[in-house]
Amino acid sequence: MVERATSFGSETGSYEKGRPEYRSDAVAWLLEPLAEGDKAVVDIGAGTGKLTRAVLALGGTGVTAVDPDPQMLEALREKTPGVEAVTGTAEALPLADRSADAATLGQAWHWVDPVAASAEIGRVVRPGGVLGLIWNVRDDRTEWVRRLTEIMGGSAAEEMIGENAVRVAAPFGELEERRWEWAREMTRAELHAMASSRSMIITSPPEEKARIAQAMDDLFDELGLAEGATLSMPYVTAAYRAIRGS
Template sequence: MSDARATSFGAAADHYEAARPDYPFEAVAWMLEKPPHGSRRIADVGAGTGKLTRVLAAAPEAEIVAVDPDPSMLAKLRESVPGVPTFTGTAERLPLPDSGLDAVVLGQAWHWVDPVAASAEIGRVVRSGGALGLIWNIRDEGEEWVRRLTEIMHSSPAENMVNGPGSQGPRVSDPFGEVEISRWEWKRQINRMQLHQMALSRSYLITAPAEERADIARAMDGLFDELGLDDLEATIDLPYVTVAYRAVRA
């Protein structure tokens, strides 16, 4: 993990679970369809509260384990996706045996890892011909109000890696081969409270001083007033782009 922001999420596990979106099933299926013999034994690394884990666990005959460095996030995952074995660890240091998996996937997490060390370690636990899948849900800033929201909350390392100016996307190293990419556009109905929870689940706000968090909340409220989100029942369509990458182990 790269800095204190990378390991800050446990302090906001409830907000993360309540306000972060799940991943489209078709995007997750695409990440895992490349290995010629399928992907049954899968590790969700940087699993957090289980946003990606629950999609994986819905696949028939899937055997899933979840790995995260934060015990608070894993505790929330066990509530959200009961029955999935959980382990404390990172992409650079996995508590898993050699060549025991068909695939390793990371949701909203690769931007926090050392890509060379993580590629090598994941290559250790994935069989030859197995897959590495990386996926992010990124707000679609094609709409002005979404751009303004990001300006208020500040951009994240994920957004800068996947969708930032001049971004080359995630770096994946040996023993994995060429990285393929695919995208899905979709919208999610969200209310004012969930938007605030989403902001509070971001590493920038988790680690910011209380005064700055209050200033950001006030600016968000001003934007939401303009948008007509003036009661608990009002919702707005928040556009997303899900960006997924996959690579096969040599």
């Protein structure tokens, strides 16, 4: 589990190319409970900075990015100059007590211990602040997407979302949830990059990676996806937020 959680740094290029951006309206909903002047946000499990940049685009000028993987943080610093980026985890944040108005985690909560992470984030987030969790998940109700998932293998995040098993603990209150359905046009190269950025595949032996890539190409050939052409990948953005108690 630890190996997979810290494996993404070897595929920063694939992660950046293959993973979708976060919807601005979904990120705005995460931070909606904050007062107008509350700008200090810590983005945990920030990776290459996709969610960090989405928060910045909404005016979050005091954003601190945290990730356990130095290679991911290096990519984040290159793409998001000027943002403070530090090594840490949701269970061990190198930040002062009550120094943030909100904490966000994109594609990350399924990697943490929810009780320990809630307590540690609650130490850093002031009373009345927000914990926001967000995932972009492929919509397997579409047949070819379901077949693609069978080839690549499922993930803990997909299981957590599908089973409605997202949980937080004290000092945060009840979770609110919202979902958005949308689609992203993706080429073969982007679809392969998306697969290559998944921890289960990153940590697989070369022969397994080759088998998955070939099976994906066989599916794309069957679907008539030519080089340079795109398929419409349906996504569901699942967002959750909770308020820190006093």
